[in-house]
Amino acid sequence: MSPPATIVTPSLVHELDIVIPTIRNLDFLEQWRPFFQPYHLIIIQDGDPSVKIRVPDGYDYELHNRNDINRILGPKSSCISFKDGACRCFGFLVSKKKYIFTIDDDCFVAKDPSGHEINALAQHIHNLLTPATPFFFNTLYDPYREGADFVRGYPFSLREGVPTAMSHGLWLNIPDYDAPTQLVKPRERNTRSWPADRYVDAVMTIPKGTLFPMCAMNLAFDRELIGPAMYFGLMGDGHPIGRYDDMWAGWCAKVTCDHLGLGVKTGLPYISHSKASNPFVNLKKEYKGLFWQEDMIPFFQSVTLPKECTTAQECYIELSKLVKEKLGLIDPYFEKLSDAMVTWIDAWNELNPMTDGAAMIDQGSTI
Amino acid sequence: MSPPATIVTPSLVHELDIVIPTIRNLDFLEQWRPFFQPYHLIIIQDGDPSVKIRVPDGYDYELHNRNDINRILGPKSSCISFKDGACRCFGFLVSKKKYIFTIDDDCFVAKDPSGHEINALAQHIHNLLTPATPFFFNTLYDPYREGADFVRGYPFSLREGVPTAMSHGLWLNIPDYDAPTQLVKPRERNTRSWPADRYVDAVMTIPKGTLFPMCAMNLAFDRELIGPAMYFGLMGDGHPIGRYDDMWAGWCAKVTCDHLGLGVKTGLPYISHSKASNPFVNLKKEYKGLFWQEDMIPFFQSVTLPKECTTAQECYIELSKLVKEKLGLIDPYFEKLSDAMVTWIDAWNELNPMTDGAAMIDQGSTI
Numbered sequence: 038m039s040p041p042a043t044i045v046t047p048s049l050v051h052e053l054d055i056v057i058p059t060i061r062n063l064d065f066l067e068q069w070r071p072f073f074q075p076y077h078l079i080i081i082q083d084g085d086p087s088v089k090i091r092v093p094d095g096y097d098y099e100l101h102n103r104n105d106i107n108r109i110l111g112p113k114s115s116c117i118s119f120k121d122g123a124c125r126c127f128g129f130l131v132s133k134k135k136y137i138f139t140i141d142d143d144c145f146v147a148k149d150p151s152g153h154e155i156n157a158l159a160q161h162i163h164n165l166l167t168p169a170t171p172f173f174f175n176t177l178y179d180p181y182r183e184g185a186d187f188v189r190g191y192p193f194s195l196r197e198g199v200p201t202a203m204s205h206g207l208w209l210n211i212p213d214y215d216a217p218t219q220l221v222k223p224r225e226r227n228t229r230s231w232p233a234d235r236y237v238d239a240v241m242t243i244p245k246g247t248l249f250p251m252c253a254m255n256l257a258f259d260r261e262l263i264g265p266a267m268y269f270g271l272m273g274d275g276h277p278i279g280r281y282d283d284m285w286a287g288w289c290a291k292v293t294c295d296h297l298g299l300g301v302k303t304g305l306p307y308i309s310h311s312k313a314s315n316p317f318v319n320l321k322k323e324y325k326g327l328f329w330q331e332d333m334i335p336f337f338q339s340v341t342l343p344k345e346c347t348t349a350q351e352c353y354i355e356l357s358k359l360v361k362e363k364l365g366l367i368d369p370y371f372e373k374l375s376d377a378m379v380t381w382i383d384a385w386n387e388l389n390p391m392t393d394g395a396a397m398i399d400q401g402s403t404i
Numbered sequence: 405m406s407p408p409a410t411i412v413t414p415s416l417v418h419e420l421d422i423v424i425p426t427i428r429n430l431d432f433l434e435q436w437r438p439f440f441q442p443y444h445l446i447i448i449q450d451g452d453p454s455v456k457i458r459v460p461d462g463y464d465y466e467l468h469n470r471n472d473i474n475r476i477l478g479p480k481s482s483c484i485s486f487k488d489g490a491c492r493c494f495g496f497l498v499s500k501k502k503y504i505f506t507i508d509d510d511c512f513v514a515k516d517p518s519g520h521e522i523n524a525l526a527q528h529i530h531n532l533l534t535p536a537t538p539f540f541f542n543t544l545y546d547p548y549r550e551g552a553d554f555v556r557g558y559p560f561s562l563r564e565g566v567p568t569a570m571s572h573g574l575w576l577n578i579p580d581y582d583a584p585t586q587l588v589k590p591r592e593r594n595t596r597s598w599p600a601d602r603y604v605d606a607v608m609t610i611p612k613g614t615l616f617p618m619c620a621m622n623l624a625f626d627r628e629l630i631g632p633a634m635y636f637g638l639m640g641d642g643h644p645i646g647r648y649d650d651m652w653a654g655w656c657a658k659v660t661c662d663h664l665g666l667g668v669k670t671g672l673p674y675i676s677h678s679k680a681s682n683p684f685v686n687l688k689k690e691y692k693g694l695f696w697q698e699d700m701i702p703f704f705q706s707v708t709l710p711k712e713c714t715t716a717q718e719c720y721i722e723l724s725k726l727v728k729e730k731l732g733l734i735d736p737y738f739e740k741l742s743d744a745m746v747t748w749i750d751a752w753n754e755l756n757p758m759t760d761g762a763a764m765i766d767q768g769s770t771i
Contacts, residue, residue, distance in 0.1 A: 150517070173701065174616035176572065176670050177579060178604060185602075186589065189582040190617030190651040192701045193694065205543065212544060215556040222553065235552075237545060237606045244614035249541035250557030284557040303543050327560065334540065334559045 047075040048162055053136040055158075056128030060084045062091035065142050070095070072146070072156045076138075079128040081106075084120055101127060113387075116380040121273025123282030125253065126381075129260060129267050130388055136165060137264070138257040140308065147209045147309040150236050160306035161204045161257035164240055168198025169300020171245040179240040179302070201242075202263040202299035203290060206255035208310040209236065213252045215280075215327070216320035240304040245295045248337055251287020255308045258290075264389075265349040266293040266356075268381045271374050278329070278370070279322030288337040293352040296342040325370075332367050336360075350382055357382075414442040415529055420503040422525075423495030427451045429458040432509050437462070439513070439523045443505075446495040448473075451487055468494060480754075483747040488640025490649030492620065493748075496627060496634050497755055503532060504631070505624040507675065514576045514676040517603050527673035528571045528624035531607055535565025536667020538612040546607040546669070568609075569630040569666035570657060573622035575677040576603065580619045582647075582694070583687035607671040612662045615704055618654020622675045625657075631756075632716040633660040633723075635748040638741050645696070645737070646689030655704040660719040663709040692737075699734050703727075717749055724749075 055073055057063065058081045066073060070093070078098035082090050086102035106127055107114045117127045122141070129137055138158055147155045167181035173195050180187045180196070187196050214222065243249050258267060266289050269282035294301050340359060346352045361375035422440055424430065425448045433440060437460070445465035449457050453469035473494055474481045484494045489508070496504055505525055514522045534548035540562050547554045547563070554563050581589065610616050625634060633656050636649035661668050707726060713719045728742035 172705075174610055174614050174670075176574060176616055176619070186579070186581060186585055188617050189580045189585075189619065189647070189690075190654075190697070191582075192697050194698050195701075207543060212553070213556045214553060215558075218553055218556075235605060237604060238602060239604045239606060243541055244611050246613045247541050247611035249543055250555050252543070252556065280556070287557075303541075323556075330557070330559055331561050334562075338539075 047072075048159070049136055050075045052134050053138060053158075053162070054079050054128070054132040054134045056081065056125055056132070056137055056139040057142060058083055058122050058125035058128070058139075059090060059142045060088070061142060063093065063142060064091070065145060066093045066096060068146050071154075072158050076158070077134075079132055081124050081128050083122070083124045099131075101131065109388075110384055113380050113384045116268075116271070116377040116384060118269065118272045118276070118282065119274040121276075121279050121282060122253070123269035123272040126267060126269040126282075126286070129264055130381075130384060132260060135259065135261050136162070136257065137260050137267075139253055140256075141254045141310075143311045144208075144254055144308040145311055147307040149307075150238075155306050155308075157206055157255060157306035157308050158257075160240075161206060164204035164302045164305075165201050165257060165259055167201065169201040169242040169302055170195065170198045171242050171295070171298075171300050172199075174244060175241075178304070179242070182240065199298050199300050200259070200262060201302055202259050202294050202297075203251075203301045204257040205249070205251055205287075205301065205303040206257070206306045206308060207237075207304060208252075208254060209307050211310040211312065213250075213254065213310070216316045216323050217327070219316035219319065236307065237304065240302055243291070243301045243303055248288055248291055248334065249301075249303065251283050251290070253283035253286070254310060255306070256283075262297075262299055263290050263294060263349050265382060265385050266290040266353050268353070268378060271370075271377050273322075276370070277368075278325040280319060281323070281326040281330075284326070284330075285333075288333065289353065289356055292337055292340045292342070292356070293349055296346065296352055297349065325368075329367060333364065336363050350385065353378060353382055414439075415526070416503055417442045419501050420505060420525075420529070421446050421495070421499040421501045423448065423492055423499070423504055423506040424509060425450055425489050425492035425495070425506075426457060426509045427455070428509065430460065430509060431458070432512060433460045433463060435513050438521075439525050443525070444501075446499055448491050448495050450489070450491045466498075468498065476755075477751055480747050480751045483635070483638070483744040483751060485636065485639045485643070485649065486641040488643075488646050488649060489620070490636035490639040493634060493636040493649075493653070496631055497748075497751060499627060502626065502628050503529070503624065504627050504634075506620055507623075508621045508677075510678045511575075511621055511675040512678055514674040516674075517605075522673050522675075524573055524622060524673035524675050525624075527607075528573060531571035531669045531672075532568050532624060532626055534568065536568040536609040536669055537562065537565050538609050538662070538665075538667050539566075541611060542608075545671070546609070549607065566665050566667050567626070567629060568669055569626050569661050569664075570618075570668040571624040572616070572618055572668065572670040573624070573673045573675060574604075574671065575619075575621060576674045578677040578679065580617075580621065580677070583683045583690050584694070586683035586686065603674065604671065607669055610658070610668045610670055615655055615658055615701065616668075616670065618650050618657070620650035620653070621677060622673070623650075629664075629666055630657050630661060630716050632749060632752050633657040633720050635720070635745060638737075638744050643737070644735075645692040647686060648690070648693040648697075651693070651697075652700075655700065656720065656723055659704055659707045659709070659723070660716055663713065663719055664716065692735075696734060700731065703730050717753065720745060720749055 056079045080100040082102040086104045270285040272282045357378035364371035423446045447467040449469040453471045637652040639649045724742045724745035731738035
């Protein structure tokens, strides 16, 4: 678990898939070619399956539209959302690799303050391959970064860290704001003005017991460790809520990581987010989420999973029961969601028959 | 509690004292003159009281040596350490101001990446006068910074934040490493090499329930809110431990803040730390701390204070009992320390008779 001396690119070419949900031609991949081309892409086509999505030449990819999802999952396809970015989690399900990097098709290569193009994928890989430190805060940020270290007063028993399950990257240009914030801050929506372009040169572990708003625009994770908890819920077509898919997955995954002694990092790498979505459309999608969230957060903050749960699957099944029991009281939607969580795990187990020890992980230090 | 549109300097001139522990002439204040001169200094002279400390002309200051401490506190002076930087907390005790900024005499003005001198004090004041967000993590760091905001998925009910009790600044040049790390990383001890000079343009709240290693080289706090918990313990002369004074204060203050619903920020501002102390001398001082720490951290991680404690004083008295009960089992030193904690609060109450509501604080939101 010691950090590599230098970041070698491309690395993990045979162990990582790039998952992209989309409804349009993937011309954005042209800009990413120097960094992404060696990797296998899993493209999830949302919306009308008869639309032909163009993928730039030279990329190795598989593309799944709604017909494919229905064919592969049969009745279990009900757990995969339609007409919402939440469909991306189907890519996590069908991948056979250990790591996933997922990115939106309106995200481009960002530049660091010295003008160099940022290889976001290489930084995510570095984040995932170095340990995390969820049990104590290091004031100089990621102690495993080259040349960095633990500061005075950091307990030696915690310096080995724990395996990193997730790496959450950030955004320059258009920040990830909710619809009300988009509406009240139109300037930040449309321009490249400071501080949307504030580059913070840091990676850090989100402490154990602390929830965060996970955005899936620029996200990598260890599929073996946390994949089963990376379900993006029931959003979009036929459901009363949208734009909470990644939030839901983030909250579920974080409490699972906390329980299993796994780490979650946030910060570098940055991508450049090119276009703000329409705040009025977003408000309609987010409407239910904005107030359900006020109950969902206390729910996740108080979740305790039984000690017997030692895999992400087991944790997730337990979580689905708690969702039905506690959040079901708020709205019948959560009962449906709970059932879909179980269906998701059924689908996961069907497509990912457990390999030796793959899902059985060391719980790490939990002082 | 809304953030000021611009940072106006000098601010809080009549509400903030600068506390400096020292054994030498304070020539370092020449460099800080543009930023510090409007403020009152409280200088705590450690070591031989007959030594004459030179303070640059034009500064308004009071200086206390050991004779003064003994005279002012009488028998209670036993709680103030001698021949250790821990003596600085005497300055917190005798201040009559709402805010404290404390800095070491080997800390100089740092420059930001664009070469501008950083007014560390102004940034600390900004940190203290804007709210903190200990209950949920904002991935774009301090949402109250000019132009920044809460990201999508951040609960609206938590966006008002809570009062900020502490602002922990960082260091360029020589980082704050323990003796073993100094020994194994001599290069970083002596040069201005990257990454000791990595400037991270961020301020963030340390989440509730998460401990951190607090360094007192560059630290500000709200004395009314958290002053009574800012006791730097029994260190140096006559005690088996040194260089854990600020760590101890940090752990006590953080659990107190968590209990009272107050926030702790870390990150900006940077100062430039000029000289690394001798690692062999440090190792001798830290020796006991390095292994006691392995018990102290789990102790502080598991501390629960009774709901009845609604002031920092009450929390601290309760903490002193727990220290005696739990840490007293490790070494009789902690029984002495527990008694000193009580003496400290006695001294605090004597010198700071409670003013209306000053120590009665709003517990804030604690979903």
